Amino acid sequence: MTWALFYTKQANKDAKKLSQSGLKRKAQELLKIIAGNPFQTPPPYEKLVSDLLGGAYPREINIQHKLIFQVAEEEDRTIKVLRMRSHYK
DSSP, X not given: OOOEEEXXXXXXXXXXXXXXXXXXXXXXXXXXXXXXXXXXXXXXXXXXXXXXXXXXXXXXXXXXXXXXXXXXXXXXXXXXXXXXXXXXX
């Protein structure tokens, strides 16, 4: 059973920029992995503990760009994609 993905406005903006920079395919691969099981390794991930993005998980698109998501509801199997570009700040 797959997880439902929901995107923030910022994630949608980031997706357009990823298309222009040639990283769309890599981001789509990561989204497919996350939709199947957000806690699957590889690729590796770690839980963020910052004030702004506490409880979020990053996955590396490339060395500069990250896909940041939160597991919103484990019971409903929903994931909120926060960012898909630039290092989280």
